[in-house]
Amino acid sequence: xxxxxxxxxxxxxxxxxxxxxxxxxxxxxxxxxxxxxxxxxxxxxxxxxxxxxxxxxxxxxxxxxxxxxxxxxxxxxxxxxxxxxxxxxxxxxxxxxxxxxxxxxxxxxxxxxxxxxxxxxxxxxxxxxxxxxxxxxxxxxxxxxxxxxxxxxxxx
Numbered sequence: 001x002x003x004x005x006x007x008x009x010x011x012x013x014x015x016x017x018x019x020x021x022x023x024x025x026x027x028x029x030x031x032x033x034x035x036x037x038x039x040x041x042x043x044x045x046x047x048x049x050x051x052x053x054x055x056x057x058x059x060x061x062x063x064x065x066x067x068x069x070x071x072x073x074x075x076x077x078x079x080x081x082x083x084x085x086x087x088x089x090x091x092x093x094x095x096x097x098x099x100x101x102x103x104x105x106x107x108x109x110x111x112x113x114x115x116x117x118x119x120x121x122x123x124x125x126x127x128x129x130x131x132x133x134x135x136x137x138x139x140x141x142x143x144x145x146x147x148x149x150x151x152x153x154x155x156x
Contacts, residue, residue, distance in 0.1 A: 029053050033086070033154075036067045043079040053082045053115060055154070059107045060088035062099055073111055084115030086154050087143075092127065094138045101142035108147075117143055118154035 031053035034041060046054070054076040057066045066072075076083050087104035091097040108117070119139055124132050136153065143151045 029082075031055060033057070034068070034072050039068070041068075041072065041075065043075040043081060046076075047079045047081055051081065053084065055084045055086055055115070055118060057120075058085040058087060059100075059104050061090040062096070062103055065107055069107070077112075082114035083111075084113050084118060085111070086118035086120045089119055089121040089135070089139055090123070091135050091139065092125070093131075094134055097135045097138040098142050101139045102146065105143055105146040113149070116150045116152045117147065118152050119143070120154045122155070 029052040030050055032046065032051055033055040035057035043054075054072070056069060056072045056076065058069045059065055073083060073085075085104075085108050087100065087107075089097070089100055091100050104117075119136065121132070121136055121139075127135070140151045140153070143149075
């Protein structure tokens with residue numbers, strides 16, 4: 001199993017938990033992002049390898065739920081890992097951004113994330129910088145409005 005390791009900084013601040021208290025606001029957590037591309041993951045081994053946080057792909061576009069979303073969520077939580085979710089955004093206009101925000105919120109509605117929600121927007125096609133910014137802003141604001149949770153931009 002090859003999982004890329006990422007460093008999750010304060011952008012991914014965990015909700016206040018005593019065992020994860022930041023020291024002077026500079027605490028860094030070791031984390032991974034996962035999706036169906038990794039297949040079945042041994043989360044006991046992930047935890048034993050020193051990983052603290054797992055960001056799980058929940059959804060993509062208007063109607064794709066990651067096939068390992070629930071399995072990853074349940075197994076990460078069962079092994080005491082902190083969990084965050086990301087949506088792979090494919091919107092090409094603000095209306096699609098709203099629709100995808102609503103879809104993302106519905107997919108994660110019966111979960112309990114420990115970390116901020118995240119937008120993963122990687123492929124822009126012919127969109128202008130202004131269009132990318134407006135689509136992103138609409139998505140982020142709509143997710144926050146629906147869920148009441150902070151949303152960040154996930155990139156690497």
